[in-house]
Amino acid sequence: MSKPNVIVIGGGLGGLWATLRIADAGFPVTLFSLFEVKRSHSVCAQGGINAVLDTKGQHDSIGQHIIDTIKGGEYLANQPPVKAMCEDAPGLIRTFERMGVTFSRTPEGLLDQRLFGGVKNKRTCFAGASTGQQLLYGVDQQVRRFESEGKVVKHEWWEFLSLLLDADGICRGIVAMDLKSLEVRAFAADAVVVASGGMGQLYAPKSTTSTNSTGAAASRCYRQGAWMANAEFFQFHPTAMMGHDKNRLMSEAARGEGGRIWVPKTPGDRRPPKTIPEAERFYFLEEFFPAYGNTVARDEAARAIWTVTRQMGLGIGGDGGDRVYLDLTHLDAAFIGARLGAILEIYRKFAGVDPMTEPMEIFPAAHYGMGGLWVDFERSADGGIQPDSPRNHATNIPGLYACGECDYAYHGANRLGANSLLSASYSGRVAGESVVSYLKGLGSDRRALAPAIPQAEIARQQAINADLMRAEGSDTPYRIQKELGALMTAKVGVVRSNPELESALGELAVLRERLRNARLGESSTWSNQSLAFARQLGDMIELAAVVTKGALARDECRGAHYKPAFHIPIPEGRFAGDPEFEAYRDRWHANNAQWLKTTIAEHTDDGPRLSYQEVDLSVYPPTEPRDYR
DSSP: OOOOOEEEEOOSHHHHHHHHHHHHTTOOEEEEESSOGGGSGGGGOOSOEEOOOOTTOSOOOHHHHHHHHHHHTTTOSOHHHHHHHHHHHHHHHHHHHHTTOOOOBOTTSOBOEEOOTTOSSOOEEOSTTOHHHHHHHHHHHHHHHHHHTTSEEEEETEEEEEEEEOTTSOEEEEEEEETTTOOEEEEEOSEEEEOOOOOGGGGTTSBSSOTTOOOHHHHHHHHTTOOEESTTOEEEEEEEEOOSSOOEEOOTHHHHTTOEEEEESSTTOOSOGGGSOGGGEEOHHHHHOTTTGGGSOHHHHHHHHHIIIIISOOOOSSSSSOOEEEEOTTSOHHHHHHHHHHHHHHHHHHHOOOTTTSOEEEEEEEEEESOEEOOOOOBOTTSSBOTTOTTTTBOSSTTEEEOGGGBOTTTTTSOOTTHHHHHHHHHHHHHHHHHHHHHHTSOSOOOOOOTHHHHHHHHHHHHHHHHHHHOOOSOOHHHHHHHHHHHHHHHSSSSOOHHHHHHHHHHHHHHHHHHHTOOOSOOOSSSOHHHHHHHHHHHHHHHHHHHHHHHHHOOSOBTTBOOGGGOOOOOSOOSTTOHHHHHHHHHHHHHHHHHOEEEEEEOOTTSOEEEEEEOOOSSSOOOSOOOOO
């Protein structure tokens, strides 16, 4: 038989790294993308990528990076993958350098590093404020080399519709649709890697993500039997500029470079911000979290902004006070322009204000799903993961792998800033190497996929398209999606309650039924964007139900999941022997015993069925709560 081949779905950092490692091992790869690969959402990452190089002489250590990541995620991430990722980060940076990535440097020529949230050491490498773009372009050039040699074939403007599963439930390829001609075709493969990105559009337009970040590919795998894990943990980035079309990210690098967040101390103060004296400003992050100040972890910063605006009534802006100031005006303009130029231009363009002369107005926005497709790992003797194990990044469906933002592996209950580009790159590389091991283990007795399986799946997908094209209801997918975003933002957002989550589940069921009869408004058989969008929206509603049900079941506060009714406040005194603190610590350990578990969601016709897995705590067991004060 011919050499085993692989399909990769997604052309961001995760997908390109997987493609690179598989092709480099001599196996042919077919890469599918919704658009040109260089437009993948990885280009939108701004602030940097974490790695311990200690170019600032702060005595940083890989061990501290591991601890910061584990504690930042409230101990919910399996620790061997986190350990391996942090240990491999410096090598990844050097590899990117050899690919030609233009990292920012110090006057001495060393790689420059900046401060990011949830840490006290400067360990974030960056390329101005367009780091994701530079990293993606670097890896893309390497993949293009294999493409020129015929080892990689790209199918851009194709959408993944479903997996091809044989009689034993093994993934043997995919069915995909040409977004121009609407042709539905089957593609056989010996392994499939899903690297399709996040699902921020569940919260649109109050989201920082691309319109293509629907999570549809992961949802389609979930509906065919792949597990989703920890989907209830969704990060709301504390600093996004609000807009009518979407919310745009103002990188955490702005805080890392010295930006300060504040509001006027007097409610309803409408004076221009530059005229408000220092004594009349409330720098609330610096007061709430004196140990970290403005670089506190994102979940804490987002909740602090929520508290100041929604509960204390100190927000600014003309839309009910849902904004606070992110102030760079006290910093050197040339220095900030060189290091944050990309985000300054975004703010100037869409807000019409220069952030170097007037403070930016920001508010938390849906940004990143810590949860995603469940993936496995094999623990190594040194406490990391076993290199080249076919278990690493394998889903519960044999032959199906996942990496990048669409998996759940590295961030637990909250992601530290600049760990996203690291986890996307590292997980893609590991997934690619794992697939190579999987392919080598198949042997020479591989059987061809029975022709009836792809034929039946193509017919099923064509029937779905035909049904959508025939629908004549009064609703439109775009109206339903707008209501979905409003529902998720209002009831499954920064602060959650069980009554609202129960209500949201009922409303999602109504949206699902409405979509069945929604009219597309166009019947073109060429480049019908409404058809593709309606299909994606159905998958988004399924994912929204997974997020909501997981949040309803988890009666605790952990990382990005916050229910005030189950909050255990940390006492002011923090010392052994203090009765109040000892009582708090006992409650914290009891809560961990109950809830320090991974949520697993399995698809059923009646909605997601939840179960729980123990978390691997073998590297840094939780002895005390996370406390950024």
